[in-house]
Structure formats: C-alpha cells, structure tokens
Amino acid sequence: xTPAICVAWLLSSLLLSSVPSGSFAxxxxxxxxxxxxxPSIPTQEKQSGSxxxxxxxxxxxxxxxxxxxxxxxxxxxxxxQEKVASQINKVTVNVQQSSAQGSGVIITPDGFVLTAAHVAxxxxxxxxxxLSDGRTVKAKTLGTNxxxxxxxxxxxxxxxxxxxxxxLGESKDLRLGQxxxxxxxxxxWISDRPAVIRVGRVLQIMKSTLVTDCALIGGDxxxxxxxxxxxxxxxxxxxxxxxxxxxxxxxxxxxxxWDRMAQSQSWGTLPGFTPMIGVEGSASSARxxxxxxxxxxxxxxxxxxxxxxxxxxxxxSISSFTELQRAVEESLxxxxxxxxxxxxxxxxxxxxxxxxxxPQSAK
Amino acid sequence: MNARRIVQLLIAGYFGAVFFGMVVxxxxxxxxxxxxxxxxxxxxxxxxxxxxLPQTSYRPNFDYLGRSPKLRSHTAVMKSFEQAIGExxxxxxxxxxxxxxxxxxxxxxxxxxxxTKASQLVADELACRLSDGSRxxxxxxxxxxxLDLALLKVNRANLPAIQWQESGDVHVGGWLATTSASxxxxxxxxxxxxxxxxxxxxxxxxxxxxDAEKEGALVSEVVEGGGAEKAGVEEGDVxxxxxxxxxxxxxxxxxxxxxLRAGQLVTIGLTRNNSSITLTAQLMDLSANLFDPxxxxxxxxxxxxxxxFAKVFQHDTILAPHQCGGPIVDTHGRVVGINIARAGRVTxxxxxxxxxxxAIREMLVLxxxxxxxxxxxxxx
Numbered sequence: 191x192t193p194a195i196c197v198a199w200l201l202s203s204l205l206l207s208s209v210p211s212g213s214f215a216x217x218x219x220x221x222x223x224x225x226x227x228x229p230s231i232p233t234q235e236k237q238s239g240s241x242x243x244x245x246x247x248x249x250x251x252x253x254x255x256x257x258x259x260x261x262x263x264x265x266x267x268x269x270x271q272e273k274v275a276s277q278i279n280k281v282t283v284n285v286q287q288s289s290a291q292g293s294g295v296i297i298t299p300d301g302f303v304l305t306a307a308h309v310a311x312x313x314x315x316x317x318x319x320x321l322s323d324g325r326t327v328k329a330k331t332l333g334t335n336x337x338x339x340x341x342x343x344x345x346x347x348x349x350x351x352x353x354x355x356x357x358l359g360e361s362k363d364l365r366l367g368q369x370x371x372x373x374x375x376x377x378x379w380i381s382d383r384p385a386v387i388r389v390g391r392v393l394q395i396m397k398s399t400l401v402t403d404c405a406l407i408g409g410d411x412x413x414x415x416x417x418x419x420x421x422x423x424x425x426x427x428x429x430x431x432x433x434x435x436x437x438x439x440x441x442x443x444x445x446x447x448w449d450r451m452a453q454s455q456s457w458g459t460l461p462g463f464t465p466m467i468g469v470e471g472s473a474s475s476a477r478x479x480x481x482x483x484x485x486x487x488x489x490x491x492x493x494x495x496x497x498x499x500x501x502x503x504x505x506x507s508i509s510s511f512t513e514l515q516r517a518v519e520e521s522l523x524x525x526x527x528x529x530x531x532x533x534x535x536x537x538x539x540x541x542x543x544x545x546x547x548x549p550q551s552a553k
Numbered sequence: 554m555n556a557r558r559i560v561q562l563l564i565a566g567y568f569g570a571v572f573f574g575m576v577v578x579x580x581x582x583x584x585x586x587x588x589x590x591x592x593x594x595x596x597x598x599x600x601x602x603x604x605x606l607p608q609t610s611y612r613p614n615f616d617y618l619g620r621s622p623k624l625r626s627h628t629a630v631m632k633s634f635e636q637a638i639g640e641x642x643x644x645x646x647x648x649x650x651x652x653x654x655x656x657x658x659x660x661x662x663x664x665x666x667x668x669t670k671a672s673q674l675v676a677d678e679l680a681c682r683l684s685d686g687s688r689x690x691x692x693x694x695x696x697x698x699x700l701d702l703a704l705l706k707v708n709r710a711n712l713p714a715i716q717w718q719e720s721g722d723v724h725v726g727g728w729l730a731t732t733s734a735s736x737x738x739x740x741x742x743x744x745x746x747x748x749x750x751x752x753x754x755x756x757x758x759x760x761x762x763x764d765a766e767k768e769g770a771l772v773s774e775v776v777e778g779g780g781a782e783k784a785g786v787e788e789g790d791v792x793x794x795x796x797x798x799x800x801x802x803x804x805x806x807x808x809x810x811x812x813l814r815a816g817q818l819v820t821i822g823l824t825r826n827n828s829s830i831t832l833t834a835q836l837m838d839l840s841a842n843l844f845d846p847x848x849x850x851x852x853x854x855x856x857x858x859x860x861x862f863a864k865v866f867q868h869d870t871i872l873a874p875h876q877c878g879g880p881i882v883d884t885h886g887r888v889v890g891i892n893i894a895r896a897g898r899v900t901x902x903x904x905x906x907x908x909x910x911x912a913i914r915e916m917l918v919l920x921x922x923x924x925x926x927x928x929x930x931x932x933x
Contacts, residue, residue, distance in 0.1 A: 429898075
C-alpha cells in the first residue's frame with residue numbers, strides 16, 4: 191500500500207491513512223450556500239443519462255426477480271450484465287475528501303455526484319474526484335442526509351463538462367430477487383484498475399436501506415448500484431460481517447432529500463454511528479472544561495485530561511461544552527480533527543480520530 | 554473468537570510500538586514511519602495514537618426476518634450452472650492432506666499429472682481425491698513460483714484431462730463457475746476486472762518485535778491468524794535464526810523477511826525458556842490486512858500468497874483459500890483459467906488460460922513427463 195492510498199472503510203475513514211489530513215483549505219459552511227444550478231434531481235425522463243440498456247429477449251421472468259432455470263436464460267442474463275457493466279464504468283468515480291476515500295456516481299451533465307454521507311463529509315469542502323479515464327477534477331461537497339447516509343457533491347471544474355452521467359431509476363419499483371450490478375473502487379483508487387464490477391440480488395427492501403448480496407468492502411462507499419437496465423437504484427453505504435450483508439441507500443432517498451442537500455444542509459445521525467470523542471463536561475459551565483475522560487477513548491489517547499479547556503474543534507472556536515457537543519455531532523466517526531485546548535494557562539493542541547459511541551455502554 | 558480482546562491487544566501493541574519504538578515485522582514499519590512523520594507536524598502531549606474503531610462499526614443490528622432467500626447462489630441458479638460447466642468437474646480434483654482439503658486442482662494430462670496452487674501445499678503427505686471418489690497419494694514434481702502453481706503426479710492412468718479452449722477471453726460482468734470434483738459448482742461469480750498485473754505486496758511473519766537482550770529478535774506479540782501463530786511461535790520467544798540466516802537483532806530479521814515472498818515456508822530457530830526450538834512458518838501477504846482485526850473479520854480468510862501475479866483477472870466468487878487451485882469455467886463450458894488466490898471479501902484472482910496453458914506445457918516438459926496428448930496431436 192502506497193502512502194497515497196488511504197481507505198474509506200464502508201462507514202468510516204479510519205485506518206492506515208497516511209495522507210496528511212488538514213491539507214484542504216477549510217471554508218465555513220455558511221459562505222458556500224450559493225444555489226446549485228440544477229433545482230432538483232432529474233425525474234425519470236426515460237433514457238436521460240448514458241447507462242440505460244434495453245432488455246435482451248427472453249429475460250422477462252428473470253427481470254421480475256426470478257432465477258435463470260435454463261442455460262439459455264443464464265446466458266441471456268449474462269449478456270445483459272455485460273452490457274450494463276460496459277456502460278457504468280464511465281460514470282463511476284473515486285472520491286477523496288479529507289483523509290477518506292470512497293466512490294461516487296455522476297448523475298447530471300453539470301457534474302452532480304451522488305455518494306454516501308460519510309464519504310462527502312461536511313458541506314463546503316473541496317473534494318477530489320477521479321474519473322474512470324484517470325482524469326482528476328475538483329469538486330465541492332454539498333449537503334448530507336446523515337441519518338440515511340446520503341451525500342452530494344458537485345464537480346466544480348468546468349473543463350470536461352458535460353459529464354457522462356447515469357440514468358436514474360426508482361427504488362420504489364424494486365422487487366425481491368431482482369438482479370443488480372454494483373460498481374465502485376474498493377480499497378481506494380488503483381491506477382490501472384477500472385471500477386470493480388459485482389453482481390447480486392435484492393435481499394431486502396426498506397425505505398432507508400436496500401440489502402443485497404453484491405459484496406462490498408471499504409472504498410466502495412458511495413458507489414453506484416444499477417438494475418439490469420443500467421438505471422441507478424442505490425448507493426453503497428455499509429456492510430456486515432457476512433458477504434450477504436451489504437447495505438445501500440435507495441435512490442429515492444436522494445430524491446426526497448435533494449432540496450436540502452443541494453442547499454448544503456447536513457442533518458441527522460445514522461443509528462449506531464454516533465460520533466464521540468470521549469469527554470464529559472458541564473453544560474452550565476462558562477467554558478468548555480473537560481471534567482472527565484472516557485478511558486482509552488479518542489480524547490484520552492491524544493493526551494487530553496480532565497481540567498483541560500477546549501478552545502477549538504476542527505478550526506471552529508468553542509466557548510461552551512454545549513458548543514463542543516454540537517461540533518462533535520457534526521463530525522463523523524473516523525474524522526481526524528484538530529483540537530486546541532488550554533492546560534494550566536498553556537496553549538496546547540492535539541489531533542483526535544473521532545470514534546463511535548458504543549450503543550451498549552450507558553452514558 | 555474474542556474480538557474485543559484482540560482489539561484491546563492490538564491497541565496495547567500500538568501503544569507499545571509508539572513508546573518503545575518497536576516495529577511491526579517487517580514492512581508495516583514503513584507505513585508506520587509515514588504516519589509518525591505526519592504526526593510529527595504537531596507537538597503533542599503524550600503523542601497521538603491511531604485509533605482502531607470498535608467493531609460495532611461493522612455491526613449494524615440486522616433484521617434477518619424479512620430477508621429474501623433469493624440469493625444469487627440460489628439452488629435454481631446453481632442448477633442452470635450445472636448445465637453450463639459440462640464435464641469440467643470430472644477433471645477437477647481435491648488436493649488433500651491426511652486431515653483436510655488443501656486446494657483444488659485440475660488434471661492436465663491423463664496419465665496422472667495434476668496442477669494446483671503451490672503455496673497451499675503445506676502438509677507432510679499429499680493425496681488427490683478424484684471425481685469418482687477414489688484417492689491417490691501425490692508427489693510434487695515441479696513448482697512454478699512466479700505463478701504459484703505446482704505440478705503433482707499420482708500413479709494412475711486414463712484420467713479425464715481438462716479441455717482447454719483456444720481463446721479463454723473473459724468479459725467484465727460475465728458469469729464464471731468454480732468447479733470441484735462433484736457435479737455442482739462450489740461457487741459462482743462474475744468477472745469484476747479484466748486481466749491485469751497484481752504487484753507483490755510485502756511478506757510478513759505475523760509478529761511484532763523488539764530487540765532481545767542479547768542476540769536475536771524478541772517476539773512481543775503474535776498476530777492472530779498469521780503464519781507465526783499457526784507455526785506455534787509464542788510471545789516472549791527470541792528468534793535467533795531464519796533458515797540459515799542468523800538473526801542479530803530486530804532490524805536484521807525485518808530486512809531478511811523483506812527479501813522473501815509471501816507463501817514461502819521459512820524455518821525459524823528460536824529460544825524459549827533457555828531451550829532451542831525449530832519451527833516452520835509460512836510467510837503471508839501484508840495485503841491480508843493481518844494487523845487489523847476488523848479488516849480480518851470482514852475479509853474472511855485470504856490466501857497466504859494473494860499478490861505478485863503477472864496477469865490475473867479478478868472475479869467476485871466467494872472462495873476459501875483451500876478452494877483455489879482448480880479450474881474456472883464460463884457459461885459456455887470453456888475453462889478460462891485457474892483460481893489462484895482469495896485476496897479479500899470482494900476479490901478472487903484467476904490466472905487466464907492464455908498464461909496457464911503454456912506454463913503447464915513447460916512444467917510438463919521440464920519434468921520429462923512425455924506429454925502423451927501432445928504426441929497424439931502431432932502424429933495426426
């Protein structure tokens with residue numbers, strides 16, 4: 191693994207990242223509230239986008255979620271998969287933001303990119319988007335619906351537009367057993383490797399999550415999930431231990447969240463992924479004084495001790511413990527954050543990797 | 554497996570590494586150095602330690618109720634694959650030790666010549682179990698280290714040799730079936746990435762080291778699932794020799810291991826409680842993410858040798874390391890390659906037919922196997 195590769199594991203950008211973080215200029219979210227060009231996610235205008243492919247003959251039953259029972263049906267399904275696979279590489283991108291790497295998919299000619307909230311990070315930041323042909327372009331992070339793990343970026347480089355983009359489907363039309371094609375950049379960007387293709391089926395359909403057996407791993411987050419017609423129906427989000435535990439954000443979530451995300455709003459917390467740094471303090475205190483520290487938590491490990499007064503968190507100044515709480519809530523597990531604090535009148539700083547609050551442990 | 558304990562252990566090890574300047578054997582230290590450089594930009598009270606996130610990050614609470622049984626490997630789908638693979642399963646063998654299956658293999662010449670994945674053959678006695686259920690002792694006749702392929706010989710004639718196709722082209726998104734020595738394939742998947750080179754990653758022993766008081770390298774931690782652990786290396790052992798190389802200190806051992814290849818077997822000479830012990834360990838790929846428990850858990854078991862291939866295609870068939878070494882077949886029944894490694898949750902590698910066929914021919918020539926099939930062809 192070269193130092194240039196850091197890996198965004200499915201729901202966290204922890205681990206082995208040796209890219210110096212903090213190298214991006216940090217803008218305040220409020221200064222970047224300019225209105226995006228496209229007012230809303232494009233609605234199903236049949237063959238808009240370049241990934242749509244029509245059905246092979248003899249696929250009707252399989253298209254509804256059935257199994258190929260003859261060799262001819264199996265080969266027809268295969269042909270369809272190959273056609274979709276050949277279309278989706280050009281719209282699948284690698285996304286690098288802060289110390290994390292994930293994937294994404296371009297959905298409009300003017301360069302809107304859907305990804306996972308935990309890949310997009312916070313609004314108003316610069317992100318790097320790598321296209322399938324190796325071109326590297328700049329993008330700006332827009333809003334995130336963190337509760338659903340949906341995130342949005344827009345490519346800001348004008349050179350190269352109109353961008354190749356995916357045809358959009360609707361996740362409400364999905365059926366159990368339907369065949370799907372997943373793409374992404376598992377393990378981060380690898381120069382001589384195009385988007386990695388996987389095939390699986392819909393195993394569970396929920397309003398917030400699709401579960402499939404398209405096997406995913408770190409770096410795939412934010413990558414696209416297509417149906418057999420090459421229509422985008424989901425975005426990769428997270429995994430469980432079993433290879434059949436792969437979770438995706440349904441495309442309709444992006445439709446519902448579009449207005450807020452396009453306005454660079456960030457909201458919600460994904461259940462089970464509450465960020466924490468392991469400090470406690472009093473809300474009534476005039477300053478953000480740490481009264482106790484979770485043993486071996488992120489703060490403890492970076493040397494913060496009871497009695498320290500937090501002055502800033504990730505570049506934002508902090509004047510009360512409540513403000514600190516809010517700032518931590520805004521960050522994501524795995525984020526590397528700089529903290530400035532005061533100890534016995536001396537100014538100190540530390541870097542913290544934001545952890546996940548253990549749902550089992552009582553507060 | 555007590556995952557929490559492992560996490561704690563590794564975190565503790567990490568602390569140890571920071572404070573005592575220990576180095577993870579062997580290349581891990583270079584990543585490490587990169588990281589400390591990054592941290593050195595800041596003057597930190599107590600220094601910073603990279604956190605391993607708790608395992609809960611990969612464990613959302615699943616509601617398995619309501620989960621459809623319509624997996625891609627559904628019985629009905631596998632039935633249609635049985636039609637696709639034709640007779641290839643009859644040319645597939647299980648390579649076994651006295652205890653368990655080590656790999657799959659394929660019959661490359663009818664008079665008892667079989668090819669399999671070389672680095673899987675860590676056993677005192679080898680045998681091949683054929684599709685008719687019969688079982689024969691096997692001998693390693695030749696190893697191609699570049700491709701990690703071994704040529705075996707069993708004492709048996711008139712075996713069904715594998716039928717190669719002229720063109721073993723694969724198409725991204727197209728189906729592949731991995732056969733075993735029975736009618737139904739043991740796994741299916743699709744081509745994820747076309748043929749490319751996978752550069753070698755660093756081989757590791759799977760220990761963390763400190764300098765010993767006198768000569769040698771002190772094992773301060775044995776990584777679970779690594780080659781050292783499987784060989785029986787214990788915390789507190791002092792490694793004094795690796796093959797014929799005498800280990801003066803930690804650095805020397807690390808440098809030595811860096812010159813070796815994943816999958817390779819090494820003899821470790823060590824002292825434990827004043828007695829000398831010799832063990833045999835297999836080096837593993839660092840790409841196996843040996844040092845991160847969460848990674849290990851989601852990736853499952855990977856091949857000891859999972860990198861360093863001149864040309865392989867990548868597919869998403871879920872295989873275990875002992876299911877590599879055998880043929881992989883497309884939906885037209887063509888043998889398009891040999892599965893050569895399981896490299897992670899989403900990654901299996903196969904060497905394509907256009908590389909494997911000439912390599913097998915060469916191995917047969919080198920062992921003077923008098924290729925009957927070849928002779929028959931030229932005489933026609």
